[in-house]
Amino acid sequence: xxxxxxxxxxxxxxxxxxxxxxxxxxxxxxxxxxxxxxxxxxxxxxxxxxxxxxxxxxxxxxxxxxxxxxxxxxxxxxxxxxxxxxxxxxxxxxxxxxxxxxxxxxxxxxxxxxxxxxxxxxxxxxxxxxxxxxxxxxxxxxxxxxxxxxxxxxxxxxxxxxxxxxxxxxxxxxxxxxxxxxxxxxxxxxxxxxxxxxxxxxxxxxxxxxxxxxxxxxxxxxxxxxxxxxxxxxxxxxxxxxxxxxxxxxxxxxxxxxxxxxxxxxxxxxxxxxxxxxxxxxxxxxxxxxxxxxxxxxxxxxxxxxxxxxx
Amino acid sequence: xxxxxxxxxxxxxxxxxxxxxxxxxxxxxxxxxxxxxxxxxxxxxxxxxxxxxxxxxxxxxxxxxxxxxxxxxxxxxxxxxxxxxxxxxxxxxxxxxxxxxxxxxxxxxxxxxxxxxxxxxxxxxxxxxxxxxxxxxxxxxxxxxxxxxxxxxxxxxxxxxxxxxxxxxxxxxxxxxxxxxxxxxxxxxxxxxxxxxxxxxxxxxxxxxxxxxxxxxxxxxxxxxxxxxxxxxxxxxxxxxxxxxxxxxxxxxxxxxxx
Numbered sequence: 001x002x003x004x005x006x007x008x009x010x011x012x013x014x015x016x017x018x019x020x021x022x023x024x025x026x027x028x029x030x031x032x033x034x035x036x037x038x039x040x041x042x043x044x045x046x047x048x049x050x051x052x053x054x055x056x057x058x059x060x061x062x063x064x065x066x067x068x069x070x071x072x073x074x075x076x077x078x079x080x081x082x083x084x085x086x087x088x089x090x091x092x093x094x095x096x097x098x099x100x101x102x103x104x105x106x107x108x109x110x111x112x113x114x115x116x117x118x119x120x121x122x123x124x125x126x127x128x129x130x131x132x133x134x135x136x137x138x139x140x141x142x143x144x145x146x147x148x149x150x151x152x153x154x155x156x157x158x159x160x161x162x163x164x165x166x167x168x169x170x171x172x173x174x175x176x177x178x179x180x181x182x183x184x185x186x187x188x189x190x191x192x193x194x195x196x197x198x199x200x201x202x203x204x205x206x207x208x209x210x211x212x213x214x215x216x217x218x219x220x221x222x223x224x225x226x227x228x229x230x231x232x233x234x235x236x237x238x239x240x241x242x243x244x245x246x247x248x249x250x251x252x253x254x255x256x257x258x259x260x261x262x263x264x265x266x267x268x269x270x271x272x273x274x275x276x277x278x279x280x281x282x283x284x285x286x287x288x289x290x291x292x293x294x295x296x297x298x299x300x301x302x303x304x305x306x307x308x309x310x311x
Numbered sequence: 312x313x314x315x316x317x318x319x320x321x322x323x324x325x326x327x328x329x330x331x332x333x334x335x336x337x338x339x340x341x342x343x344x345x346x347x348x349x350x351x352x353x354x355x356x357x358x359x360x361x362x363x364x365x366x367x368x369x370x371x372x373x374x375x376x377x378x379x380x381x382x383x384x385x386x387x388x389x390x391x392x393x394x395x396x397x398x399x400x401x402x403x404x405x406x407x408x409x410x411x412x413x414x415x416x417x418x419x420x421x422x423x424x425x426x427x428x429x430x431x432x433x434x435x436x437x438x439x440x441x442x443x444x445x446x447x448x449x450x451x452x453x454x455x456x457x458x459x460x461x462x463x464x465x466x467x468x469x470x471x472x473x474x475x476x477x478x479x480x481x482x483x484x485x486x487x488x489x490x491x492x493x494x495x496x497x498x499x500x501x502x503x504x505x506x507x508x509x510x511x512x513x514x515x516x517x518x519x520x521x522x523x524x525x526x527x528x529x530x531x532x533x534x535x536x537x538x539x540x541x542x543x544x545x546x547x548x549x550x551x552x553x554x555x556x557x558x559x560x561x562x563x564x565x566x567x568x569x570x
Contacts, residue, residue, distance in 0.1 A: 101369075191406040195470070198364060199420035199477060200396030209419060213410035 037287070044281035046274065055274035057267065066282050068247045070289060072162070072257025075249070076237065077230035079166030084173050085223055091174075092181035097207060108182065115175035123239030126168040127160065131240065134167070135159030138252040149249065156254040160242040163251040165259075168236050173226035180225065184218030185211050217301045224297040231261075231290050238262035260286040314380040314397075314480040314511060315340050316361065321375035322540075323356055323365065331357050332540035334375075336530060343507050345522035345549065346515045348532035348564070353541025354515050357532070358483050361513065362398035363391040379480065396420075399479035403486040405466030407458030407473070414454040416469055417441060420477035436476055444472035445502050464495020471502065475510070482506065484514040488521065500525050519565055523553050531561045 052058045058065050091111060095104045135158065142155040188211045196206040212219075243258030258266075260282050271279055316338040323331040331353035338344050346354040359365040360373050363384060377384045384394050407416045417440050418433055428436070437454070441447040446468040450461070458469050467487060474482055484503075488496040503512060503525050516522050522529055529552040534541045545552065545561045556562045 189406075191402060191404060192408060194364065194367060194400075194402065195406040195408065195473075196419075196423075197367060198362065198395055198400035198402075199423060199473065200392050201420075201423050202392050205423050209408060209423070213408065216410070 040284040044284045047277040047281035055278045057275050069260045071247050073259040080169035080230040083170040088177035091178045095182050096185040111175050111178045119235045123236040126240035131159035131164050150251050152250045162256045165237050165241040169230045173229050177222040177226040180222035184215040188214045234261040234265045238265045317378040319376040323373050326370035329540040334543045336546050340511050342527040343512045345526035345529045347522050352532040352534040354532045358515050362395050398481045399474035401484045401487045404490050407469050409459045412455045413458050416458040417472050440472040440476040443475050444468040464491045481511045
């Protein structure tokens, strides 16, 4: 090759413009993420070493303050997902494999419409409709199933408990999870569905042997996206939840943990000095928690890559 | 194990479109019957009516009767799920379940039909089915590896093992070798020859040498033109179809003059 000149590919302007803009768009993701991370870290550092003398909202030190908030955030999001995952898989399967075509498209459109409702509206609905509606049920649960640790009393008089917040969050994450599950289920290769049917599978058995295993990684992605939204959701939780900052698994009492995002929204207007840094530091913790959840989900998906159907 | 199939005046429709018209034929137990004909002549569609797999396509329906040992598959109280347990199917492209291991693939149908099976029975059935599909020696050391990691021909034999594991009466094969190389094709053809001892086999093929090699009887389907229904033109012993057919169109097709 040393004797002949290397052949140079002809540079076409269209290629250059397109590759340049694609590289620019791709790097903007990293720049934005880095900018947010740097802001959070720089502003947070003083808060990590503050105590109640430096910042009036701290009970003792920063970790004692953020601990219950992290617990509340993860607990509310977990409750939301426990309710949302089966429902969204059910809706998605109904749309993709059970409903007549016309009904399926209408239903898909309605679910998408749910995603367009602003979160403050969900908050209003949670306070105005859901909480009063579920309060009698909560009383009944405490009276009759109070021996079950999660349902311990005394019951909240307003119904604005962590479980209500979880229900509102579940409704909010439902559209995105349903949309992803539906798309993945629709992509199940016809070959695999027919393979199951030809073995004498009923419709449900076909779904169990062909559709659900194929859609497994999609279901996990959908859950992670839903979890991300539930972890970060601010307005609806701030409005619905009557929080007291306790760490408790009880679902139905008026003693409820708050969430990081809702706490920032509620405390920020009156914050000053070091308190602002403390709140930003809780934001950094939320960032880390969300990041960890995403990484965990990716690890789950990659664990059985050979069996994923991608090969 | 194997059963006679009788088809009487069968019409197949996709919604309003008549895809296959007026097919009547009888298939003997323990024989191999090949369906040949140009693309789009309805032979795959007709094959699928033999285990009601055409019903997977919305709007597909049939008129007429398909009798397996005298029982009409299309009686109102017949469950298509039970039909498919008796009449197994192997598809054009190998389709092992990608999320399952080789072992799980073979046992998939049994797990559906009879979810409780003891481990020793399962292992015995696994070996028997894989031996029946001439695959045991190649995969016995990697039964827990994914089925999608095998070669195309091995995957197709895995699909055959999966089909025979539920002990069907009849096995339908829809161009089972069209995605395979000649060596793998030969392996499948040898297998068909052996399976004939136990099963009634119906195979759709575009490869006329294959039809003449493996089948006892051959049915030639043709289509008058685009948009017209497919018809059964001639059905006879394979040697007759390939040496001395009674219809000119059959002779033209098998001698390669058209199609």
